Amino acid sequence: MGDPHLTYAWVLHPDITSDRDAREAQPALKEAVALAAALPDLKVIGSEVVRLPKAHPGMLFGSGKVEELGKRLEEAEIDLVLIDGPVSPVQQRNLEKEWKVKILDRTGLILEIFSDRARTREGVLQVEMAALSYQRTRLVRAWTHLERQRGGLGFVGGPGETQIEADRRAIDEQLVRLRRQLEKVVKTRELHRAARRKVPFPVVALVGYTNAGKSTLFNRLTGADVMAKDMLFATLDPTMRGVTLPSGREVILSDTVGFISDLPTQLVAAFRATLEEVLEADLVLHVRDISHPQSEEQAEDVEAILQELGVAEDTPMIEVWNKMDLVTGDRRETLMALAERNDAVFPVSAWTGSGLHRLFDSVSVALEEEKTERELHLDFADGRRRAWLHEEGVIEAETQSEDGFDLKVRWTARQEKRFRDL
The missing domain is CATH 3.30.70 (Alpha-Beta Plaits)
Incomplete structure (x- = not known):
């Protein structure tokens, strides 16, 4: 099919009806497709929600569904199936065998994106550590022949270690090495931050759900050319810039990685440090894609992660309702009326520039300290x-x-x- 350099993918969102906490299926599928689109050389051919009463331990889906999907994947000549949710190593191995394609679950997909986007030394190390931790849990998939032995002829000290044990040990050693390197990098960054604390400029941090338009706003504010594409996770490493606001006030602006719901735990830990800039901030701008149907839920996710990070409750926060240019009719009128009644909310369009002057003035006022x-x-x-x-x-x-x-x-x-x- 088509270009040999492209990987053709199909996205599945398992909608498990017995899971009361599950996110709404259609928006979740849409987000998963957008995640996949963030990877280079990957073309999403199709996507669908698969409803099932409960996850089957062996194959995730029931046998009839596995067969039906298998035919569709074969017809479309798919190379990779992205399953938007957790897939156990056993399920992954069985589905790969059945469908003869590579399977990637949500964690694996986010890891791929993180490794593609990480720019700073720290970002790269964190991705490697998260990827190794993830890989360590999936060794059963890589080695089905657990009885294969390595080392020793079996005459002395038993049969030697199995391949899986050797691999686990190699991963653990690599993790220890990476942790040491990361400690050094974090120390260097702490020195940089200490130096920056001496600069008499306040720090303004942009935070928000992934794809809310933070990088576009950052570019508007700084004139900088930070990678701003309509892609999830376009920014992974905090970018700092000095900015002079129209009032003449000088600030340091920090653009951070986009937040996302259901971020796997090992990734929250790995990316905590890329959000450290937020802990240092004198003012936080929470950028929301107000045109998104689940803008409210996304905002709740962001606030939950900020609390988890320990962002001080007394850090002032301004809500930036971005992408107002995409909102029309009654909804637009309602939002504008709500924003007028709330001093800490600013409807803007980073794309067209509308509403930004009021936002700049408000940032200056918020930073006018007693x-x-x-x-x-x-x-x-x-x-x-x-x-x-x-x-x-x-x-x-x-x-x-x-x-x-x-x-x-x-x-x-x-x-x-x-x-x-x-």
């Missing part, structure tokens, strides 16, 4: 701290005494904290 006056005494040996106060321009009055300097300063709480950390 200033308080303090009287300080610095010894002569405190030259570095005195120089820092002069650089910040917070000194109102200064007199020299026998043992140092008496100063009157007017500063923000953030500047005071930075001064205490010097």
